[in-house]
Amino acid sequence: MDSSHSEAALARSLLTPGAVRERAHRMLDLGIAGELPHFSVDPGKLCRCADYVLDTIRRNYPTLQVPFHARWRHFAAGGFDRWGTLDRNTAWPSDAARARAAFDLAIVSVLLDAGAGPDWSYLEPASGERFARSEGLAVASFDMFASGVFSAKPDDPLRVDASRLQSLDAAEVAAGFQIRADNPMAGLDGRIALLRRLGAAVSGNPALFAREDEARPGGLFDSLLLQRENGLLPANAILSTLLEGLGSIWPGRLALGGVDLGDTWRHPSLVTDDATSGLVPFHKLSQWLAYSLIEPLQAAGLGVSGVDGLTGLAEYRNGGLFLDLGVITLRDPSEAGLQHEPGSNLVVEWRALTVALLDDVAGLIRDHLGLSAEQFPLAKALEGGTWAAGRRIAREKRPGGPPPLTVVTDGTVF
Numbered sequence: 001m002d003s004s005h006s007e008a009a010l011a012r013s014l015l016t017p018g019a020v021r022e023r024a025h026r027m028l029d030l031g032i033a034g035e036l037p038h039f040s041v042d043p044g045k046l047c048r049c050a051d052y053v054l055d056t057i058r059r060n061y062p063t064l065q066v067p068f069h070a071r072w073r074h075f076a077a078g079g080f081d082r083w084g085t086l087d088r089n090t091a092w093p094s095d096a097a098r099a100r101a102a103f104d105l106a107i108v109s110v111l112l113d114a115g116a117g118p119d120w121s122y123l124e125p126a127s128g129e130r131f132a133r134s135e136g137l138a139v140a141s142f143d144m145f146a147s148g149v150f151s152a153k154p155d156d157p158l159r160v161d162a163s164r165l166q167s168l169d170a171a172e173v174a175a176g177f178q179i180r181a182d183n184p185m186a187g188l189d190g191r192i193a194l195l196r197r198l199g200a201a202v203s204g205n206p207a208l209f210a211r212e213d214e215a216r217p218g219g220l221f222d223s224l225l226l227q228r229e230n231g232l233l234p235a236n237a238i239l240s241t242l243l244e245g246l247g248s249i250w251p252g253r254l255a256l257g258g259v260d261l262g263d264t265w266r267h268p269s270l271v272t273d274d275a276t277s278g279l280v281p282f283h284k285l286s287q288w289l290a291y292s293l294i295e296p297l298q299a300a301g302l303g304v305s306g307v308d309g310l311t312g313l314a315e316y317r318n319g320g321l322f323l324d325l326g327v328i329t330l331r332d333p334s335e336a337g338l339q340h341e342p343g344s345n346l347v348v349e350w351r352a353l354t355v356a357l358l359d360d361v362a363g364l365i366r367d368h369l370g371l372s373a374e375q376f377p378l379a380k381a382l383e384g385g386t387w388a389a390g391r392r393i394a395r396e397k398r399p400g401g402p403p404p405l406t407v408v409t410d411g412t413v414f
Contacts, residue, residue, distance in 0.1 A: 016236065017311050020282055023280050024354075027267070027280065027349065027352035027353060037349075038331055039350065041327065041328050043327075049325045049357075050364035053321070067380070069387060070291045071109055078129050083142070086146060098299070100221050100222075103219075105145045106293060107160070107220070108145065111194055113288070114190070114191070114285075115187070115407075116136065116137055116186055116187075117187075120177075120179070146158070149172065159218065161199075162202035165195050165202070170192050193251065197248065201248050221300070233303070233304050234306045234309070235309050239283065242290060243283060247259070248260055256276070262281075264281040265282070280348050282351055282355065288313055311378070314351035318382070319354040320394050324393040328357075335405075340405060358381070358386055359378070361381070365381055
């Protein structure tokens with residue numbers, strides 16, 4: 001095997017949740033040993049953190065009937081189930097057509113779900129309610145989808161066409177998000193470019209995205225159907241297929257052996273004896289999307305196995321939880337007042353520690369509840385859960401609830 005093929009195989013080994021988990025826990029081990037340059041880790045505070053998360057779960061879900069962490073929760077912001085209402089009022093020609101539309105919506109909305117900044121919000125025309133952050137992005141993208149902004153077919157608005165994504169106009173996207181001088185959004189240009197690259201990736205891979213229809217993100221549903229075994233689809237297969245099909249959409253990122261590595265970054269403390277030395281994968285948006293595709297698959301009659309094979313999400317609510325509760329602390333407190341690039345060693349450390357600590361806190365929660373990983377998978381611990389607890393502690397500590405660290409966003413990471 002020549003070196004390019006060897007490097008390509010090594011690169012593909014990083015496009016798995018197993019690689020995310022393994023390298024994150026290696027980073028945690030370094031942190032506990034005091035060998036990371038930016039963060040210290042205090043495992044003794046993890047039990048208090050688990051108690052705080054468990055209290056948050058009981059507040060949000062007193063019966064412990066916690067749904068999976070997925071974009072569908074945000075589509076129900078304000079207590080109104082927007083997708084459920086749209087679904088009931090639509091005469092779908094088949095379950096597959098419904099699933100493709102749900103995939104279209106989830107894929108576009110998740111890819112738009114990077115931090116919008118503290119000054120942006122969305123006023124929903126139908127309800128008159130105002131939403132910010134993830135909920136605002138979800139409701140705004142839902143309204144754009146429902147009104148046919150992403151469709152190339154005027155008589156079929158509830159779809160996302162690759163051709164339409166490639167021709168998106170910045171002004172119409174800005175209008176959809178209600179962006180104005182007094183309502184600025186961080187990373188708008190990055191979001192538009194990401195959607196256009198999504199259109200190009202989908203158009204360029206008809207075997208994955210156009211088996212039963214014209215090229216559209218929702219065509220991925222038909223490809224995933226082919227991977228089921230005895231009526232079950234492994235969750236890892238969802239992520240692997242997403243990373244294969246969408247690897248080219250991420251801007252200016254790393255590649256190895258000609259393989260795009262997506263949400264993978266460098267950190268000098270993570271040393272291996274091969275070409276992947278220093279590489280730390282996260283695949284945050286892709287895993288968030290994998291979680292969000294499970295419910296449409298189940299609604300179409302397809303079971304999903306091994307959901308706990310996916311990892312926690314390396315983003316600022318989960319990461320902020322551990323920082324705000326003292327499980328991790330900055331070695332140099334002055335760095336809390338700076339802005340940090342996503343590829344900085346500090347942010348890579350923070351994200352890796354977050355992924356590993358999410359596994360540990362989920363284990364403590366299960367032990368307290370007397371539940372197994374199958375009964376209370378990580379996807380429920382995230383929803384119930386760590387993400388909500390991260391938002392809660394942020395609001396308790398800082399007016400408006402911003403994260404404890406500021407990461408410069410281009411609309412494609414956080």
